[in-house]
Amino acid sequence: MLDAILLFRDALYGALVIAVACSVLGVYVVLRRIVFVGAALAQLSSAGIALALWLSGQGLMHGLASHPIAFALLLTIAGVLFFGAGSGRGRVPPDATIGVTYAVAAAAGIILISKAKTGEAHDIFLQGNILGITAGDTMTLIAVAVPVLLLHAIFYKEFLFVSFDRETARTLGYNVSFWNLLLYLTLGLVIAFAMQFAGVMLVFNFLVVPAVTGLLVSRGMAGAFFWSVFSAVLAAVIGFSISVPFDLPSGPAIIAVSGVLAVFAYLVRLGQRR
Amino acid sequence: MTELVRFDHATLGYGRRAILSDLTFDIPEGDFLGMVGPNGAGKTTILRAILGTLKPSAGTVTHADGMRFGYVPQRDQVDYNFPLTVIDVVMMGRYDRIGLGRRPGKRDRELAHVALDHVGIADLADQPLNALSGGQKQRTLIARALVGEPNVLILDEPTNGMDLVSTTQILGLVRDLHERNGLTVLMVSHALNEVANYVERIALVVNGGFRIGAVDDIMTHSVLSEMYRIPVDVDSFNGHRIVVARREPQLPPRDNA
Numbered sequence: 001m002l003d004a005i006l007l008f009r010d011a012l013y014g015a016l017v018i019a020v021a022c023s024v025l026g027v028y029v030v031l032r033r034i035v036f037v038g039a040a041l042a043q044l045s046s047a048g049i050a051l052a053l054w055l056s057g058q059g060l061m062h063g064l065a066s067h068p069i070a071f072a073l074l075l076t077i078a079g080v081l082f083f084g085a086g087s088g089r090g091r092v093p094p095d096a097t098i099g100v101t102y103a104v105a106a107a108a109g110i111i112l113i114s115k116a117k118t119g120e121a122h123d124i125f126l127q128g129n130i131l132g133i134t135a136g137d138t139m140t141l142i143a144v145a146v147p148v149l150l151l152h153a154i155f156y157k158e159f160l161f162v163s164f165d166r167e168t169a170r171t172l173g174y175n176v177s178f179w180n181l182l183l184y185l186t187l188g189l190v191i192a193f194a195m196q197f198a199g200v201m202l203v204f205n206f207l208v209v210p211a212v213t214g215l216l217v218s219r220g221m222a223g224a225f226f227w228s229v230f231s232a233v234l235a236a237v238i239g240f241s242i243s244v245p246f247d248l249p250s251g252p253a254i255i256a257v258s259g260v261l262a263v264f265a266y267l268v269r270l271g272q273r274r
Numbered sequence: 275m276t277e278l279v280r281f282d283h284a285t286l287g288y289g290r291r292a293i294l295s296d297l298t299f300d301i302p303e304g305d306f307l308g309m310v311g312p313n314g315a316g317k318t319t320i321l322r323a324i325l326g327t328l329k330p331s332a333g334t335v336t337h338a339d340g341m342r343f344g345y346v347p348q349r350d351q352v353d354y355n356f357p358l359t360v361i362d363v364v365m366m367g368r369y370d371r372i373g374l375g376r377r378p379g380k381r382d383r384e385l386a387h388v389a390l391d392h393v394g395i396a397d398l399a400d401q402p403l404n405a406l407s408g409g410q411k412q413r414t415l416i417a418r419a420l421v422g423e424p425n426v427l428i429l430d431e432p433t434n435g436m437d438l439v440s441t442t443q444i445l446g447l448v449r450d451l452h453e454r455n456g457l458t459v460l461m462v463s464h465a466l467n468e469v470a471n472y473v474e475r476i477a478l479v480v481n482g483g484f485r486i487g488a489v490d491d492i493m494t495h496s497v498l499s500e501m502y503r504i505p506v507d508v509d510s511f512n513g514h515r516i517v518v519a520r521r522e523p524q525l526p527p528r529d530n531a
Contacts, residue, residue, distance in 0.1 A: 154375045157366075157369055157372075157376075157378075158369075161366055161369055163353075163356075164353055164356050164366070165347060165351065165366070168347050168351075168366070169369075171325045171326075171327065171345040172345075172367075174370070218357060219357050219402055220357050220359065221356070221357055221358065221362070223357070224357055
C-alpha cells in the first residue's frame with residue numbers, strides 16, 4: 001500500500017498544495033457567503049480550458065493545447081472582475097447572476113470539450129486528474145499558492161475588516177472595492193490553477209467543506225484557519241491513501257473524507273453545546 | 275466654536291437623482307445632534323456625505339483638518355457569523371492607525387480594554403461577539419468607534435430593534451459620553467420621541483425637506499406639522515417631551531341596513 005502511495009507521491013504533494021491554498025481562502029468564501037461564486041469561478045475556469053482545447057482542435061492557437069491555463073485564467077479573471085465589482089446591482093439578484101454563470105459555463109465547457117479533437121473526456125473537468133500531477137505541476141502550484149498565502153498573511157486584518165464590516169472599514173479610509181477585488185483575484189488565481197488538476201468538484205470541496213469544519217470546531221479566526229487547513233490536509237492524505245490501493249477515484253475519495261470530518265466536527269460542536 | 279463639518283448649499287444624491295438639495299448647516303465641536311426622519315428620507319445619504327464617502331453633486335461639504343469619525347453602524351450591518359471575540363472587534367477601530375500589513379500591538383489592546391471599560395462591558399472582552407445580547411453588541415460597536423479617538427461619534431439607528439430597557443441604557447450611555455468627555459455626537463434615528471429627550475439639536479429629514487435647530491425650536495406643533503404634513507402635538511410628561519400625531523378622524527359607522 002505504501003509503495004503504491006509513494007509511486008504517486010508527486011500527485012499527493014500537488015493535492016496538498018491545492019488543499020492548503022483552497023482551505024485558507026475557503027474561510028472567507030464561507031464567511032462572506034460567496035460559496036457559489038467559488039463554484040461559478042471553477043466552472044468558468046473549466047470552460048476556459050475547454051475553449052483552449054477546442055480552439056487548438058480547430059487548428060487555431062496550437063500551443064494553447066499544452067497551456068490551457070491561459071484561457072482558464074482569462075475567463076476566471078473576467079468572472080472575478082464581474083463578481084468582485086458587485087454584480088447584480090440591477091434587476092437581477094446576485095445569486096441568480098451566479099447561477100446563470102455557473103450553468104452557462106458548465107454547459108459551454110461540456111459542449112466545447114465534446115467537439116475538441118485533442119480534448120479528454122469531459123468528466124475529467126468534474127473529477128479532475130489528481131493522479132496525473134507531476135513534480136513540475138506541483139512546483140507551478142507552489143509558485144501560485146505561496147504568494148497568495150503570503151499576501152493573505154500580511155494583509156489579514158485588511159481582508160478581515162472589509163469582509164466583516166465593509167461600511168465601517170470605508171469610513172476609516174479603506175478602499176473596500178480594492179480589497180474585495182484583491183480577495184476575489186487571489187481566489188480566481190488559485191481556482192484557475194487548481195482546476196486543471198483537481199477538477200470542479202474537488203476544488204469546490206476544498207473551498208467549502210474544510211472551512212465549514214474549521215468554523216464548526218473553532219471559536220476564533222486563527223482556529224478556524226488552522227482547523228480548515230488541518231482537515232483539508234487530513235482529507236487529502238486519507239482520501240489519497242485509500243484511493244490508490246483500492247483503485248477508487250481520488251477526488252471523490254478525498255471529498256468523502258472531507259464530508260466525514262465535517263460531520264465529526266458538527267458532532268463535536270453539538271457535544272460542546274450540551 | 276470650531277466647525278467640524280460644514281455643508282454649504284450641498285446637493286446630495288446618486289447618479290443624476292438628487293435626494294436633498296441646497297443643504298447648509300454646520301456641526302460644531304461639542305454638538306449633540308440627532309438626525310431624525312423616516313426610512314428612505316435621506317438620513318443615510320447625509321450621513322455618507324458627512325463621513326466623506328459620498329461627494330455632493332453641487333455645493334460643498336468640508337471637514338476640519340485631521341477629522342476622525344467614530345462610526346457605529348446599524349447592528350445588522352455587521353456579520354455575526356465571524357468567529358470574533360469582543361476585543362477582536364473593538365481593536366478594528368485602531369486598524370487605520372496601526373497601518374497596512376501590521377498587527378495590533380500591546381498598546382492597541384490596552385486602549386481597546388479602556389474603551390470597553392468606558393462602555394461598561396470590560397468583563398466581556400474575551401466573549402464571542404455572537405453570544406452577546408443586542409445591547410451588549412451595540413456597546414461593543416460603540417467601544418470600537420471610541421478606540422480610534424474620534425472627533426465625532428456617529429451612531430446609525432443605535433436603538434433599532436431594542437427593548438425599552440436596552441434603548442434607555444444605550445441612549446443614556448451616549449449622553450454620558452457627550453457630557454463627561456465633551457465628545458461631539460451625531461445620532462441618526464427614525465424615533466423622534468427617543469432622540470428628542472437626549473440630544474441638544476435636531477435635524478429633521480422628512481418628505482424631501484430638511485430643518486435643523488435647537489430641540490426647543492424644532493419640537494413645536496407648527497414645525498413638526500409643517501414637516502410631517504399632518505397635525506402633530508408636542509406635550510411633556512415628567513420632564514420628557516412627547517410627540518403625538520393626531521388620530522385620523524373616525525369614519526362614520528358603516529350602514530349595514
